[in-house]
Amino acid sequence: MDEVTFHSRLHQPGTMLDVGAHDGLLTLPFSRLPASKVLAFEPLPRAFARLAAVLADGHGGAVPAHVTLHPEALGDHDGVITLSLPVLDGVPQEQWASTAKDYAGYDLRRIAVEQIRVPLRTIDGLGLTDLTHLKIDAEGAEYEVLRGARETLRRCRPVITVEIEERHRAGSTWAVPAFLDALEYEVLFELEGRWFPVAALDRATMQRASPDPSVFEASHPYVFIFYALPREQAVTALTLIRNT
Incomplete structure (x- = not known):
């Protein structure tokens, strides 16, 4: 199941928050769901410009x-x-842009790094009272994003999708689910149509990928999207996800 389907099946009117919106792959479909307000955060300037264009065109x-x-x-x-932002053989690898590393x-003959200073804020600082959906794609900074959302998660109880990858931050597939568990969330993953608790994740066979932007290697299957339900x-x- 992809993230758009998950959020669509569980859709509730309110605020939908897209953290790491990039080109608007989720922001645009979120914007078409009824009775929703959408907040999208994208710190990479070039991606932000494309995000704005995609939303306007749509x-x-x-x-x-x-x-x-x-x-x-x-x-x-x-x-x-x-x-x-790593730049591989002259090509910016935007999907790897990170505030966490x-x-x-790495190989300086192939990989340069563009460093961009960007504003930083917390979800709690937004003062949301009606957050119903949260999507996070932060290339290793997921724990900090959630830590800055602690009071909002307690107050609003949104459903959450979060991309977590050991290649971006060792230990994150342990730390992020543990943080959510402490806030009384069930963390799950989906594989071949079946749903599993995060405790069933075999990191050796499901979370093996190179942390080097110049090396394209990953396990099969590669499980990196996790779903958190209050x-x-x-x-x-x-039940609603399975039967819709």
Whole structure:
């Protein structure tokens, strides 16, 4: 199941938050769900420009009033942070842009690193009272994003999708689910149409991938999208996902 399908099947009116929106792959379909306000955060300047263009093109030439785009990163404090963008053989690898690592130590003959200072804020600082959906794609900074959202998650109980990869941050597939478990979320993954608790994740066979942008290697299957449901809603939500 992809993230759009997950959020669509569990759709509830309210605010939908897209962290790491990039080109709007989720932002655009989120913007078409009924009775929703969408907040999209994308700190990479070139990607942010494309995000704005995609939203405008998808809504008749202008970003609609119920969608707000932010050229900022999210984390666990307010301030400014360095976004590191690896450039492989002269080509920016935007899908690897990260505030969690600097890509030091790789082959300097092939990989350069563009460092961009970007604004940083927290989800809690947004003061949301109606957050129903949260998607996070932060290339290793997922823990900080969630730590900066602790009070909002307690208050609003949104459903969450989060990409977690050991290649971006060792130990993250342990730390992020543990943080969510402490907030009474059930963390799951889907594989070949079946749903499993995160405890069933075999990292040696399902989470093996090179951390080097110049090496394209990964396990099969490669499980990196995780779904988090408030514990008090988990049984009902899973039934709805399976039967819709």
